[in-house]
Amino acid sequence: MxxxxxxxxxxxxxxxxxxxxxxxxxxxxxxxxxxxxxxxxxxxxxxxxxxxxxxxxxxxxxxxxxxxxxxxxxxxxxxxDTFKKELEIRGVGYRAQMQGNVLKLNLGLSHDVDFVVPEGVTVTAPKQTELVVEGTDKQLVGQVAANIRDWRPPEPYKGKGIRYKDEYIFQKEGKKK
Missing domain, CATH: 3.90.930.12 (Ribosomal protein L6)
Structure with missing residues (x-):
């Protein structure tokens, strides 16, 4: 059952x-x-x-x-109501901003990432290091948040990258001398 x-x-x-x-x-x-x-x-x-x-x-x-x-x-x-996913960006120089329907991400790559937001979802950047993905379709909101996170997933040594607001990243210990 x-x-x-x-x-x-x-x-x-x-x-x-x-x-x-x-x-x-x-x-x-x-x-x-x-x-x-x-x-x-x-x-x-x-x-x-x-x-x-x-x-x-x-x-x-x-x-x-x-x-x-x-x-x-x-x-x-x-x-x-709407579904909401909150993302935060951690890393020196990492930031995001909205320009119309395009999310511009500066993630330490050799180029800026231009992410086109699909229909039915709204992405806002209240701060340069915070993103809010909202929409009425739960699957689409989660998929857009996952696609944004895939550009720079959090790494386990310094924790740099894009993570969900409530996500815990286990920090590994680095090399020892």
Missing amino acids: SRIGKQPVALPDGVTATLSGQTLEVKGPKATKSFTATDDVTLTIEDGQITVTPRGKSKRARQQWGMTRTVVANLVHGSK
Whole structure:
């Protein structure tokens, strides 16, 4: 039994959901999102709640059960609020700034990195060493944050690089004489 899949997703005030076949459309004040579930699960809307149940006892149906419930919960949350990932840049001379739809990163490379922010995500730089990635699609926000972090992941000796705000980097001891 899926512990996550058993829990229904409550629809908050201002969010409506419509179901046509296996396609669920969620409308809210921030966004309108849709999701097409696989044939392994059944979606139902009753009493302001969306429930997901598996069709059969196959391994794939049980896998899709919890995953589909989580995706539906993220759709409902994203239509009402935004998802946010915070990044911080550490290193001498490392900095970032927004210029229109392009994030300019100075990360100690021989050239500046120009990262084009995709549609549906907003990136802000409140300080030169801080970045905030926001959007209504949780997967897209996480992917954009990961793509930015990939330009200079934190290294274990001095901790220089781009890291998530709450990320802990284990510091290694350097060479001894």
